[in-house]
Amino acid sequence: xxxxxxxxxxxxxxxxxxxxxxxxxxxxxxxxxxxxxxxxxxxxxxxxxxxxxxxxxxxxxxxxxxxxxxxxxxxxxxxxxxxxxxxxxxxxxxxxxxxxxxxxxxxxxxxxxxxxxxxxxxxxxxxxxxxxxxxxxxxxxxxxxxxxxxxxxxxxxxxxxxxxxxxxxxxxxxxxxxxxxxxxxxxxxxxxxxxxxxxxxxxxxxxxxxxxxxxxxxx
Numbered sequence: 001x002x003x004x005x006x007x008x009x010x011x012x013x014x015x016x017x018x019x020x021x022x023x024x025x026x027x028x029x030x031x032x033x034x035x036x037x038x039x040x041x042x043x044x045x046x047x048x049x050x051x052x053x054x055x056x057x058x059x060x061x062x063x064x065x066x067x068x069x070x071x072x073x074x075x076x077x078x079x080x081x082x083x084x085x086x087x088x089x090x091x092x093x094x095x096x097x098x099x100x101x102x103x104x105x106x107x108x109x110x111x112x113x114x115x116x117x118x119x120x121x122x123x124x125x126x127x128x129x130x131x132x133x134x135x136x137x138x139x140x141x142x143x144x145x146x147x148x149x150x151x152x153x154x155x156x157x158x159x160x161x162x163x164x165x166x167x168x169x170x171x172x173x174x175x176x177x178x179x180x181x182x183x184x185x186x187x188x189x190x191x192x193x194x195x196x197x198x199x200x201x202x203x204x205x206x207x208x209x210x211x212x213x214x215x216x217x218x219x
Contacts, residue, residue: 007147022207036196162212
């Protein structure tokens with residue numbers, strides 16, 4: 001799952017309109033923002049195994065600190081708790097925490113059984129939609145369309161930047177999503193990890209886009 005995670009950030013904007021889209025992106029994609037760092041440090045591991053699933057060549061051999069359910073719940077408390085400490089907004093902190101946990105739930109739909117419940121000798125889970133390409137792509141596309149539509153329904157551009165950057169970000173996400181599936185496989189996992197850190201560019205664009213938009217007035 002890729003654009004599906006960002007879709008959660010888009011969709012959540014309507015629930016917490018005072019929170020920047022960039023912040024919502026950080027929460028929804030937090031596990032995958034942390035994962036490349038732990039991969040580079042050797043704390044978590046993955047391998048490139050062409051054919052392990054129809055859509056992706058990645059064998060996620062060890063990532064309990066980012067992608068186990070227990071740690072996803074813990075990270076949700078950390079992210080929501082940090083927001084509450086600085087902003088004292090309990091409901092918003094709760095929504096950000098839900099965004100973090102949503103990452104594991106969406107991954108559960110597409111991953112083969114490799115998502116642990118907790119660090120250690122845990123059973124692993126995954127519904128394996130990556131082995132059903134049409135279903136996986138259709139599902140993620142629908143989630144993304146819903147999230148973007150919900151975002152656009154509750155915000156309006158203040159200026160041309162608010163329009164241009166918003167659509168650049170949307171199209172950029174779709175391009176990277178399709179390139180991941182239909183482009184050549186990466187040369188090694190180190191390259192994947194460095195590329196994963198570039199996801200912060202989406203966060204920067206989200207902050208920029210949202211700064212140039214405002215709540216849409218109800219009729």
